Amino acid sequence: MTDAPLSLRERKKRATKAALSEAALRLAADHGVEHVTVEAISHAVGVSPRTFFNYFDSRDDAFTMIDAEIAQRVRDAVEAAPPALSALDAVIEALADELAHVGARQDVWALRAEVLNRAPHLLARSLGAHMADELAMAAAIARRLGPPPDGAGEDGEGPGLYPHLLAAVAGTAVRVAIEHWSRHTGDEPIPAVFRRVCAHLAAGLPDPPTGA
Amino acid sequence: MTDAPLSLRERKKRATKAALSEAALRLAADHGVEHVTVEAISHAVGVSPRTFFNYFDSRDDAFTMIDAEIAQRVRDAVEAAPPALSALDAVIEALADELAHVGARQDVWALRAEVLNRAPHLLARSLGAHMADELAMAAAIARRLGPPPDGAGEDGEGPGLYPHLLAAVAGTAVRVAIEHWSRHTGDEPIPAVFRRVCAHLAAGLPDPPTGA
Secondary structure, eight states, X not given: OOSSOOOHHHHHHHHXXXXXXXXXXXXXXXXXXXGOOHHHHHHHHTOOHHHHHHHOSSHHHHHHGGGHHHHHHHHHHHHXXXXXXXXXXXXXXHHHHHHHHHGGGHHHHHHHHHHHHHOHHHHHHHHHHHHHHHHHHHHHHHHHHOSOTTSOOSOSSSOOHHHHHHHHHHXXXXXXXXXXXXXXXXXXXXXXXXXXXXXXXXXXXXXXXXXX | OOSSOOOHHHHHHHHHHHHHHHHHHHHHHHHOGGGOOHHXXXXXXXXXXXXXXXXXXXXXXXXXXXXXXXXXXHHHHHHHSOTTSOHHHHHHHHHHHHHHHHGGGHHHHHHHHHHHHXXXXXXXXXXXXXXXXXXXXXXXXXXXXXXXXXXXXXXXXXXXXXXXXXXXXXXXXXXXXXXXXXXXXXXXXXHHHHHHHHHHHHTTOOOOTTOO
């Protein structure tokens, strides 16, 4: 995510990639994942299979890698956020910006959940991608925070406890916000639900005054 | 979890169930999940297949349902915790008590991760069980908090935002603590790592002073 508006070229690339994912999911919902081919997905979007492979390494990536680019943009935004922001606030702002776009594609996300739930190997693949994104996010947060003053991290391998926790909790916050919003769609835009979730987190999760 | 010590009968039941899960995982690691039968699992533990089915509804449950009872005990403890505790503290205390037992079985948990990663249908099944546990935990938290003062929850369906968030974040806190502890085993008991995670959460996730 950058402050500059997206170039036309970048917009077109994102639109093509999104269309390929959506076509893959619709074909899978209609015919079953095992009957979906790269040729059929490409044909549905009006591009060649060669073009498909410019966007995805495999058929299965079209089902599962919708959010890999989003994760990369969020990481870049976290590292580029003003130094005055806490790491938590940097993560919240980056995610809220991306979530503004998710609302417009609720049907695709619902379709994806349906397809993944019926295809365990895709669910496992998606979970693996999510875990890789989480570690990459933890690394971005650790870079933003800088090394501890004594010159040595607490960890020989893997991210420190706080960066790992913040990355994981941010993912959980997004999931809870999306699930809540899916049940109450129309009431409140998704970034607003997400900011309510984050207000609970930033306050240290005290009992809510209303019990709800 | 209760304050009273476990009865001998309850201890024996837990030990048998744990032995069945462990035998299932060791057989799967050695021979592949698809070659593991209920007969072989039962034989390894010295019980009958009939006894196996007193503990698990299916072979696959022996791989994935290790934590279903733990989740039930945690929910019971959350609801039974002293009213003076916040919901967050009630959840933390309940989980820290259970995590004290997890440390002794690190090899089994590592084996389980290995088996699930090689068998997507088991990973999907485990994820489904985890999501069901999360919803049940959210419901227990909502009961503990009581209905909001105006007599109506904010939600027609599903748990309210705060109970759902606290249940999900608690699961994330456990996962992060276990992953961190697995990388640094021996340095610090797992409940201590978990309490450090929870201290970050209760403080509202401010930037850590050390950057780590």
